[in-house]
Amino acid sequence: MTVDTQPAPRFPDPRDFGFTVLDEAEIPAELTALVGQVRSLVDAVAHTEAGPEALERARAAAAEATAALGGERRAIGAMVRHTRPDGGAEYGTVTNIVAGPTNPAAPPLRLERDGDGLRGEVVLGGVYQGPPGLVHGGWIAALLDQALGSAANAAGVPCLTAKLDVDYRDPTPLNVPLHITARVTGAERRKVFVSAEIRHNGEVTAEGTAIMVRIPLPG
Numbered sequence: 172m173t174v175d176t177q178p179a180p181r182f183p184d185p186r187d188f189g190f191t192v193l194d195e196a197e198i199p200a201e202l203t204a205l206v207g208q209v210r211s212l213v214d215a216v217a218h219t220e221a222g223p224e225a226l227e228r229a230r231a232a233a234a235e236a237t238a239a240l241g242g243e244r245r246a247i248g249a250m251v252r253h254t255r256p257d258g259g260a261e262y263g264t265v266t267n268i269v270a271g272p273t274n275p276a277a278p279p280l281r282l283e284r285d286g287d288g289l290r291g292e293v294v295l296g297g298v299y300q301g302p303p304g305l306v307h308g309g310w311i312a313a314l315l316d317q318a319l320g321s322a323a324n325a326a327g328v329p330c331l332t333a334k335l336d337v338d339y340r341d342p343t344p345l346n347v348p349l350h351i352t353a354r355v356t357g358a359e360r361r362k363v364f365v366s367a368e369i370r371h372n373g374e375v376t377a378e379g380t381a382i383m384v385r386i387p388l389p390g
């Protein structure tokens with residue numbers, strides 16, 4: 172048996188490649204609170220049965236809130252740095268649709284290191300619905316892709332998904348804690364092989380495997 176004693180490579184600093192990077196501590200608490208409020212609003216709008224007057228009041232308040240933010244916008248591609256307890260850094264885009272901390276459309280999924288992989292927990296409400304009472308299959312794939320990509324990137328290798336396979340084993344319910352795990356299972360030249368699962372109550376509802384391909388970085 173071969174034991175790999177190589178330390179994981181350090182993820183390159185995206186600033187060295189022209190990306191804007193903010194530390195997650197730089198995200199104002201007021202923005203985090205606003206993002207949470209907008210998530211609640213989206214859920215309320217999607218499910219409301221309020222009458223016309225209440226709907227018009229809510230629309231006007233939403234228009235006012237949009238105007239209050241002015242025209243100042245963060246650049247597309249801006250990244251956020253998360254510093255792990257061991258001092259290492261992990262990066263993602265700040266508006267990532269699955270995990271972005273400033274994106275109200277993201278659940279968000281937060282992943283942390285667990286042994287040689289990652290794990291996280293997420294609850295998806297009715298705005299992630301596909302079949303009645305169940306999570307949309309595309310969102311299941313999105314959760315798995317994020318976990319798979321994060322596992323490969325957490326191993327210090329900037330890479331993109333080249334191939335994603337999803338097995339939908341059992342229906343994935345809404346409004347319950349979903350447990351997600353992901354790990355690197357192998358590597359060959361520029362390919363990194365990764366595997367992930369979504370579980371509810373300990374039962375696997377979906378499994379994903381992917382081939383991630385390392386991005387050639389200049390220099």
Ligand SMILES: CCCCCCCC/C=C\CCCCCCCC(=O)SCCNC(=O)CCNC(=O)[C@H](O)C(C)(C)COP(=O)(O)OP(=O)(O)OC[C@H]1O[C@@H](n2cnc3c(N)ncnc32)[C@H](O)[C@@H]1OP(=O)(O)O
Nearest residue numbers: 183185262263316317320321324329331332333334360384
């Ligand atoms: C320091 C700054 C870094 C900044 C960037 C940070 C990254 C992210 C950081 C944090 C993220 C956290 C998590 C994110 C999670 C979400 C992930 C996503 O959603 S990714 C978006 C969707 N995916 C795409 O848009 C890819 C589109 N495809 C491509 O760009 C190319 O096809 C690419 C790069 C994948 C490969 O193209 P080629 O020209 O560079 O390389 P070729 O030679 O074709 O392939 C290399 C090897 O890969 C295999 N390969 C390529 N495609 C394959 C496929 N579909 N199936 C199987 N193998 C494939 C080939 O057979 C070859 O293997 P052999 O070395 O010969 O053994």
